[in-house]
Amino acid sequence: MKELPLARIAHGRSGDKGDTVNCGIIARSPEYYSVIAAQVTAERVKAHFGDFCRGTVTRYDLPRIHALNFVLTRSLGGGGTASLRLDPQGKTYAAALMRMTVQVPDEWEA
Amino acid sequence: MRKIRIGGALGYWGDRTDALLDLLEGGPLDYVIMDYLAEVTMSILQKQMRQNPALGYPHDFIPLMKRALPLLREKRVRLVTDAGGLNPLGLAEVLQSTARESGWPDLKVGVVYGDDLMPRLAALAGQGIEFRHLDTGAPQNDISGTITSANAYFGAFPVAEALSLGADIVVTGRVNDAALALGPCISEFGWRADQYDLLARGTIAGHLLECGGQASGGNYSGGWQEVPDLDHLAFPIGEISEDGGLVMTIHPGQGGRVTPPILKEQLLYEIGDPAAYIVADVVCDITELEMQDLGSNRVEVRGTKGHPPTPSYKVSMSYEDGYQIAVGLIYTWPDCVTKAKASSEIVLKRLSRLGIRYRDVLVSILGCDAVHGRMSHELDDPNEVYLRMAFVVEDAETADRISREMITHVLCGIPTSCLFDAVRPSPHKRVVFWPSLVSKSAVRPIVKMIGGAK
Numbered sequence: 018m019k020e021l022p023l024a025r026i027a028h029g030r031s032g033d034k035g036d037t038v039n040c041g042i043i044a045r046s047p048e049y050y051s052v053i054a055a056q057v058t059a060e061r062v063k064a065h066f067g068d069f070c071r072g073t074v075t076r077y078d079l080p081r082i083h084a085l086n087f088v089l090t091r092s093l094g095g096g097g098t099a100s101l102r103l104d105p106q107g108k109t110y111a112a113a114l115m116r117m118t119v120q121v122p123d124e125w126e127a
Numbered sequence: 128m129r130k131i132r133i134g135g136a137l138g139y140w141g142d143r144t145d146a147l148l149d150l151l152e153g154g155p156l157d158y159v160i161m162d163y164l165a166e167v168t169m170s171i172l173q174k175q176m177r178q179n180p181a182l183g184y185p186h187d188f189i190p191l192m193k194r195a196l197p198l199l200r201e202k203r204v205r206l207v208t209d210a211g212g213l214n215p216l217g218l219a220e221v222l223q224s225t226a227r228e229s230g231w232p233d234l235k236v237g238v239v240y241g242d243d244l245m246p247r248l249a250a251l252a253g254q255g256i257e258f259r260h261l262d263t264g265a266p267q268n269d270i271s272g273t274i275t276s277a278n279a280y281f282g283a284f285p286v287a288e289a290l291s292l293g294a295d296i297v298v299t300g301r302v303n304d305a306a307l308a309l310g311p312c313i314s315e316f317g318w319r320a321d322q323y324d325l326l327a328r329g330t331i332a333g334h335l336l337e338c339g340g341q342a343s344g345g346n347y348s349g350g351w352q353e354v355p356d357l358d359h360l361a362f363p364i365g366e367i368s369e370d371g372g373l374v375m376t377i378h379p380g381q382g383g384r385v386t387p388p389i390l391k392e393q394l395l396y397e398i399g400d401p402a403a404y405i406v407a408d409v410v411c412d413i414t415e416l417e418m419q420d421l422g423s424n425r426v427e428v429r430g431t432k433g434h435p436p437t438p439s440y441k442v443s444m445s446y447e448d449g450y451q452i453a454v455g456l457i458y459t460w461p462d463c464v465t466k467a468k469a470s471s472e473i474v475l476k477r478l479s480r481l482g483i484r485y486r487d488v489l490v491s492i493l494g495c496d497a498v499h500g501r502m503s504h505e506l507d508d509p510n511e512v513y514l515r516m517a518f519v520v521e522d523a524e525t526a527d528r529i530s531r532e533m534i535t536h537v538l539c540g541i542p543t544s545c546l547f548d549a550v551r552p553s554p555h556k557r558v559v560f561w562p563s564l565v566s567k568s569a570v571r572p573i574v575k576m577i578g579g580a581k
Contacts, residue, residue, distance in 0.1 A: 028349035029392065029395075030346070030348060030395060030396050034166075034399070034562070035262065037399075041395020041396065043395070045388075065502065066502070067500070067502070068500065069500055069501075079413070081414070081416060081417050082387075082394070082416060082418060084391055086395050086401055088399050091262075094489070097167045097558070097560045098170070098557065099557055101487060101488075101489035102489065103493075103497050103498050103515070104498050108346075112348065112499075113499040115348075116502055
């Protein structure tokens with residue numbers, strides 16, 4: 018097995034609803050999906066965001082399109098125009114999640 | 128099978144406006160939708176309307192219409208937009224006179240309104256509606272007195288009604304973003320309120336179209352290098368058929384791409400539970416949705432299911448609470464990160480010495496950890512960083528004092544700093560968003576037709 022940043026086997030987009038942010042994560046190839054689903058758990062995502070996520074993380078699975086959706090509550094410093102953050106609408110949160118590492122088989126050319 | 132082509136010409140107020148003209152000129156189209164309203168937009172419009180009661184809608188909409196009206200008329204494309212903001216009736220009147228001046232005297236504008244709850248907040252509270260916060264459950268009277276906007280999100284049926292009454296352009300206040308596209312489907316195909324699968328399919332089409340270029344290669348993380356000509360990005364088109372079939376595409380000859388990965392990013396954008404994506408007309412389930420690449424920038428989307436809607440409209444409220452100011456300085460090599468951190472501590476000491484009070488502060492260092500915080504990786508020895516200090520304060524005067532103090536550190540503080548801008552940053556009012564619900568029996572959309580042949 019080798020360790021890679023999630024960005025090598027997935028891509029995604031994030032957006033806001035008030036102080037809640039969601040990260041849609043999509044496998045770059047269908048074969049990557051089961052590895053992502055097994056390793057990118059709600060618990061790991063919550064730990065990854067650390068003090069950025071003051072609420073909960075819920076994961077929803079969309080196996081038909083090889084994607085996961087993570088919903089992080091109380092994670093935008095108040096959200097919208099109330100937040101002091103540089104990214105109060107969470108536009109770059111999916112990119113931040115892509116920093117997480119995953120273990121993949123050595124033979125994967127990702 | 129009957130089919131309509133709907134273009135998504137705008138993702139938010141401030142988005143590219145030439146996309147509308149490209150959509151109209153680039154090939155066949157039946158409808159075009161423009162979504163102007165984000166969560167924060169209503170409070171911006173409210174602020175404008177306080178200064179000028181004739182406004183309350185995006186001020187650049189009419190100049191754009193001066194360019195677009197002849198094309199809409201010539202190509203027989205009908206426009207559906209929530210540009211009405213807080214004043215859809217006012218906008219419709221101005222649109223009418225603009226049309227007269229551009230040689231379209233019988234333009235028929237359909238107006239959908241009644242979503243603005245501000246005039247009725249006290250009455251609704253009297254009926255026992257508490258407008259509890261959707262996430263925290265707190266009642267709205269926690270914030271009463273400072274509310275600046277309150278709008279219900281209506282569905283697509285009033286939009287469809289306006290179209291069926293012959294509107295060339297439909298102008299709405301707050302509706303679900305996707306309702307702008309579902310409305311034309313209901314009107315064209317006669318979809319009924321209990322045909323949940325169909326309503327859900329039209330809603331997902333709208334969801335894919337409502338953010339403009341994000342569905343055709345803009346802001347795409349899966350391989351932005353493979354998206355051609357972002358300088359001439361084609362905005363997305365949904366081909367929707369009577370049975371809810373959907374093919375997403377773009378006009379040929381423009382930039383951008385439509386592929387399953389690009390559409391998947393937009394599909395998941397700003398959603399919660401994919402088994403229950405709630406809009407006013409239906410609850411959508413996209414857990415069995417599939418995409419098939421048909422080639423040539425055409426992707427078929429199928430498998431969306433629908434369930435009965437909830438008894439409530441979503442309400443978005445906003446209220447004012449204090450002021451915000453962000454100030455900062457650039458620090459350069461050598462040791463710029465250490466200097467920026469030390470400088471932030473000295474600035475806070477100075478504020479304390481001067482008796483300047485703030486409610487909250489966020490210190491971040493651009494080029495280092497400003498956007499992703501502790502998730503950022505360590506940097507060796509950057510050439511320059513920007514120290515940003517953002518504050519919440521009670522009033523504009525305090526914010527201004529902080530802004531004045533910051534620039535003194537160029538001469539009085541840690542060395543090798545310079546200003547980011549010649550203009551000192553100014554404070555703005557802090558607007559807080561308050562999502563809520565209201566019973567569908569308590570508020571009612573109104574449809575009014577303006578203009579048409581005399």
